[in-house]
Amino acid sequence: MNPISFVTQMIRIAIPYLFAASGGVVAERAGIVSLTLEGFMLSGAFAAVLGTNYSGSPWVGVLSGVLGGLIFALIHAVATIRYRADQVVVGVAINLLAIGVTRFFLKLFFASSSNSPRVAGFGGNINMAGFDNPLLWLGIIVAPVMAFVIYKTPFGLRVRAVGEHPDAAESVGVSVKRVRYAAVALSGMLAALGGVYLALDQHQFTDQMTAGRGFIAISAVIFGRWDPIRAALACLLFAAAETLQIQLQGSHAIPSQFIEMIPYALVIIALAGVVGRAIPPAALGRVED
Amino acid sequence: MSASPLVEAKGVQPTFTAAPWRERAEEALIPPLVALLVALICGDLLILSYGQSPAAVYRMLLEGTWGNAYGFGQVLYKATTLAFTGLAVSFGLRAGLFNIGAESQLAAGGFAAALTGLVLPGGTPLALALLVCMIAAGFAGGVVGSVPAYLKTRFGAHEVIVTIMLNFIVLALLNWFIAGHLHVPETLHTPEIHAGVLPRLADIDSRFHGSAANLALIVAVLVAIAVWFYLFRARGGYELRAVGLQPQTAEYGGISVNRVWMRALTFSGVIAGMGGINYVLGYKHYYEDGFASGAGFLGIAVALVGRNHPFGVIIAAFFFATLSQGGLAIHAFVPKQMMDVLQGVVIIAVATAVPEVRRILRGARGRSDA
Numbered sequence: 001m002n003p004i005s006f007v008t009q010m011i012r013i014a015i016p017y018l019f020a021a022s023g024g025v026v027a028e029r030a031g032i033v034s035l036t037l038e039g040f041m042l043s044g045a046f047a048a049v050l051g052t053n054y055s056g057s058p059w060v061g062v063l064s065g066v067l068g069g070l071i072f073a074l075i076h077a078v079a080t081i082r083y084r085a086d087q088v089v090v091g092v093a094i095n096l097l098a099i100g101v102t103r104f105f106l107k108l109f110f111a112s113s114s115n116s117p118r119v120a121g122f123g124g125n126i127n128m129a130g131f132d133n134p135l136l137w138l139g140i141i142v143a144p145v146m147a148f149v150i151y152k153t154p155f156g157l158r159v160r161a162v163g164e165h166p167d168a169a170e171s172v173g174v175s176v177k178r179v180r181y182a183a184v185a186l187s188g189m190l191a192a193l194g195g196v197y198l199a200l201d202q203h204q205f206t207d208q209m210t211a212g213r214g215f216i217a218i219s220a221v222i223f224g225r226w227d228p229i230r231a232a233l234a235c236l237l238f239a240a241a242e243t244l245q246i247q248l249q250g251s252h253a254i255p256s257q258f259i260e261m262i263p264y265a266l267v268i269i270a271l272a273g274v275v276g277r278a279i280p281p282a283a284l285g286r287v288e289d
Numbered sequence: 290m291s292a293s294p295l296v297e298a299k300g301v302q303p304t305f306t307a308a309p310w311r312e313r314a315e316e317a318l319i320p321p322l323v324a325l326l327v328a329l330i331c332g333d334l335l336i337l338s339y340g341q342s343p344a345a346v347y348r349m350l351l352e353g354t355w356g357n358a359y360g361f362g363q364v365l366y367k368a369t370t371l372a373f374t375g376l377a378v379s380f381g382l383r384a385g386l387f388n389i390g391a392e393s394q395l396a397a398g399g400f401a402a403a404l405t406g407l408v409l410p411g412g413t414p415l416a417l418a419l420l421v422c423m424i425a426a427g428f429a430g431g432v433v434g435s436v437p438a439y440l441k442t443r444f445g446a447h448e449v450i451v452t453i454m455l456n457f458i459v460l461a462l463l464n465w466f467i468a469g470h471l472h473v474p475e476t477l478h479t480p481e482i483h484a485g486v487l488p489r490l491a492d493i494d495s496r497f498h499g500s501a502a503n504l505a506l507i508v509a510v511l512v513a514i515a516v517w518f519y520l521f522r523a524r525g526g527y528e529l530r531a532v533g534l535q536p537q538t539a540e541y542g543g544i545s546v547n548r549v550w551m552r553a554l555t556f557s558g559v560i561a562g563m564g565g566i567n568y569v570l571g572y573k574h575y576y577e578d579g580f581a582s583g584a585g586f587l588g589i590a591v592a593l594v595g596r597n598h599p600f601g602v603i604i605a606a607f608f609f610a611t612l613s614q615g616g617l618a619i620h621a622f623v624p625k626q627m628m629d630v631l632q633g634v635v636i637i638a639v640a641t642a643v644p645e646v647r648r649i650l651r652g653a654r655g656r657s658d659a
Contacts, residue, residue, distance in 0.1 A: 035453070075637065085640040088387050088449055092589050093640065097633025103626035108338065113626070215453060222450060257465035264454035271446035280447075 006243055008129045012201070014239035015139035016041065016194035016210075020217035021224070021231045022146040023190030028226055029150060030183035031163040031283040035091030036076050037191045038214025039098030044069040044192025045199035045209055046102040050109060052119040058200050061119070062135070065199070069192020070185055072098060077184040081177050087285050095214070103207060116205040135197045142190065143232035150228060159183050163281035191217070219267040226281060238263040312650070317596050319646045321605075324594070324638035331634045332627065339623045346619050353618020354611045360618060362490055362500025366572065368603075368610035369502070370395070372509040373564025374588025375595060375602040376516055377430075377557045381448075382597050383520060384553035385533035390437065390452030391561040392585025393459035394430040398562025400463055401429035402569045403576035406482025418484035423508070423566055430562015431555050433459055438554035442547040448554060456585070467578045478577035487571040503571030510603065512560060517599040529553055561585065590636045593643075609635075 020041055024034040047068025052061030076094050079085040103113065110116045123132035130136060150156035161169040162176045162183075170176050191214065198213070199205050216238055224231030245259035333343040354360045374391040381388035388394075405425040409418050436455055440446040471479050487504045491497040520526035531539040532549040540546050568580050591609055595601035612632060616625030 033449075035449075079637055079641045083641040084644050085637070088389075089589065089593060089640040090637055092389065092586055093633050093636035096586060096590075096636065097630065100626060100629025100631070100633050104335065104624060104630050107624040107626055113624070212457060215457065218450075219454065255465050255469060257461040257468075260461045261458045264457045267454050268440065268446070268451055268458075271450060272440050272444040273446075 005129075006247065008131065009246070010236065010239045010243040011140070012130050012136065013242050014235050015136055016198050016213050017217050017220055017235035017239060018139045018142055018232055019194030019197065020191040020214055021220040021235050022142045022228055023187035023194075024218050024221040025146060025224075025226055025228050025231050026150065026159060026183050026190070027187035028221060028284055029163045029281055030159045030180050031166065031281055031286060032077075032080060032180055032184050032187075033087040033091055033285045034187060034218055034221065035088060036072070036094040036214075037187075037217050038210055038212070039095040040069045040072055040188045040191035041195035041198070041210045041214050041217075042095075042098040042102055042208070043072045044195030046105065046116075046195075046205050047192070048196040048199045049116045049119050049205040050105070052121075052200065053109075053116065056120060058120050058122050061200060062193070062196055065196035066189045066192050069188040069190075069195070071188075073184050073188020076188070077181050081180050081184070099208060102205070106205065106207065114207050118203050119200070121200040121203050130201070133197075133201070135193065135200065138193070139197060142193075143228045146190075147228040155179075155182070160281075163283055166283050166286075216263050219263050222267055222280075223263075223270050225279070234266075237266075312654070315650055316647055317598075317601070319650075320639050320642035321594050321596075323642040323646070324635050327638040328631050328635045332631055335627045335630060336623050341622050346623055349619050349622065350615035354614050358494075358496035359498070359500050360614060362497040362502040363617075364607065364610045364614045365490070365506055366501040366503070366567070366610075367613050368606040369506045369509045369567045369571075370564050370584050371587055371591050371606035371609055372513065372603055373567070374561050374584050375591030375606050376509075376513055376599060377561035377564070378588045379592035379595065379597040379599070379602050380516060380520075380560060381553055381557040382592055383526075383533045384529045384549055385536065386441075386550060386554055386557075387449045387589075388434065388437075388452055388554060388557045388561075389449055389589065390433060390455050390459075390558070390585070391564075391588045392581055392583075393456040393463075394433045394558045394561035395564045395585055396463055396581040397433045397459055397565070398426035398430040399565025399569045399580060400466070400576045401562070402426040402485070402565050403479050403482055406485040406570065406574075407480065409482075409484040411483040413484040415485075419487065419570070422482075422485040422570055423563060426565045426569075427559040427563045430565070431559040433562070434558015435551070435555040438551045441554070442551050464578055467576070473575075476577075477579070478573070478575045481574045482569070485570050486574055487566065489571065501572040503567070505567035505571040508563070508566065509606075512563065513599040513603050516560070520599070525552070561588070587632065590632060590639075593636060594639050 020037045023040065024037050027034045044065040048061040048065030051064025052058050072094055076090060079090045080087045106112055106116065122134060123130065125132050150159060158169065158174050158179045161174060162179045166176045194213070194217070195210060198209060217235070220231045220234035220238060223234040241259055241262040245256050248254065249256065336343045336346050354364050374395055377391045377394065378388055402422045402425055405422045406418070409421065433455065437448045437451040440451050441448045467477055467479065473480055489497070490502040491500060520530060528539070528544045529549050529552070531542065531544060532546050536546045569576055587609055591602055591605045594608065595605035609632065612628045616628035619625070
């Protein structure tokens with residue numbers, strides 16, 4: 001096995017996870033459950049293909065993809081923050097809605113129930129192995145940037161405050177709702193970028209193309225104990241397992257289904273406290289009046 | 290020492306106060322009606338975006354589902370699976386727990402039913418074979434459901450995350466069994482079962498000819514009645530609802546919260562697992578990879594719209610089955626994918642309307658009392 005090709009492939013696989021997990025960390029640190037990452041990614045992927053298809057420019061695709069994720073994030077935010085609906089229920093519904101909306105508009109715009117036509121993308125130089133894609137570099141720096149935002153900026157302080165002690169934050173004049181709106185919106189845009197990367201990398205949208213990646217990302221958030229850097233390392237770990245599976249294909253050493261299970265099994269182990277207790281933000285999922 | 294219960298505010302909670310029936314009826318019925326209205330408006334927009342007339346499409350939807358015996362049979366068939374998963378989710382919710390794992394519990398149940406039907410000799414009496422297959426399905430679902438139950442009560446692991454992760458693990462495991470070991474060549478399904486085939490409605494009334502509706506429907510209704518009896522007439526159900534409302538209070542009242550949680554999630558899995566008989570014993574007579582796809586998640590919607598009441602769940606299952614079958618009826622004019630959108634819209638609308646309607650109604654009553 002060639003170590004360089006292993007690492008480059010691992011990074012390419014990790015990019016969607018890195019974007020989505022960063023989004024998940026921000027929303028959950030603000031106290032909003034992030035079961036929605038899958039839906040944000042899927043809507044981002046579809047909107048990116050739509051934008052790229054009609055403009056011919058992948059940059060327009062990036063913008064429309066981010067907008068697509070933002071729209072779903074705002075639906076989630078209004079339902080859970082303004083109307084205090086249950087975050088788990090709405091989260092599940094957002095994912096179903098994203099599947100439905102992308103399917104419906106796939107039919108409406110491209111008259112297909114499975115995939116869009118081929119669209120433009122970034123890079124494509126065979127010798128660069130995908131590293132001539134600006135989104136890939138953005139994905140590599142997104143975790144450190146989010147770590148800076150969460151730990152070193154006033155916004156990050158407020159996010160952490162409303163996720164741990166919303167009453168205390170409110171009493172010193174922080175608008176809990178406004179900070180949560182901002183955090184969910186940011187999480188929608190970041191997760192959408194993961195979907196955008198996926199769609200532009202494959203040059204098309206296919207039905208349910210995120211295929212559970214949003215759930216792997218949320219696993220990484222929990223496994224990384226709600227810290228951007230540790231979550232990013234978890235993403236890399238999961239991507240490494242997947243790369244191993246791809247590179248071992250044909251050898252049949254381990255059935256691929258068992259490699260697929262690794263991230264999910266690790267999260268259950270983490271939650272069971274075997275590798276140190278996973279303690280979520282204190283106000284995560286709470287509905288306060 | 291018992292593990293500290295992870296107490297959260299769940300959005301859907303049964304009321305224990307003896308509110309007058311009219312107030313309770315208002316709180317129960319207004320949110321689904323609001324959701325229906327929102328869904329109709331969204332449906333209008335989607336239909337118009339396709340350049341069709343909403344009135345004509347809705348008429349076609351009703352004619353294709355309730356308007357003829359075949360369509361109605363298909364609705365009944367789809368409602369059966371949804372009733373099982375909806376009952377499973379609502380059973381957990383009554384104890385304050387979210388079982389998002391109905392998807393994999395259903396699949397495991399179907400798998401176990403198919404394996405049992407394959408192992409049993411062809412001449413097994415129908416009643417015996419059905420009973421054994423059903424027990425196997427419930428047992429497999431219960432085993433999957435007991436994992437999050439154990440991890441929650443022993444380690445405090447959050448059941449939402451564990452059940453989601455377990456979905457992926459169990460489905461991958463089943464895929465490995467099927468793809469690697471048990472499939473008929475060129476397919477992803479097992480051979481046909483030898484024993485335990487449930488009669489179809491079409492065998493009883495020939496007008497249902499061609500539809501997949503079968504006697505699993507009766508089993509679903511019986512399970513709903515059993516759940517109702519347990520929840521509202523048995524001591525265990527009283528404890529379960531008490532824990533769902535206020536775990537700490539229940540613990541002080543002498544109820545073992547952990548034991549109730551263990552029971553609630555395990556039996557939630559049993560109910561979901563039994564749903565596997567509808568497809569395996571009643572329709573295809575084999576287990577096929579992916580047959581449960583989506584039914585588990587829709588079970589959450591069914592439980593929510595049915596307001597966690599066993600009979601409400603049956604009605605809600607019928608409603609969502611109508612949407613799903615209605616999509617096929619209108620497909621020539623508006624893509625059936627419209628129904629995928631509306632399902633999401635209905636869930637968000639109900640989840641949003643439930644707390645809001647309660648607040649508005651209580652606010653209005655508070656003023657009139659003053």
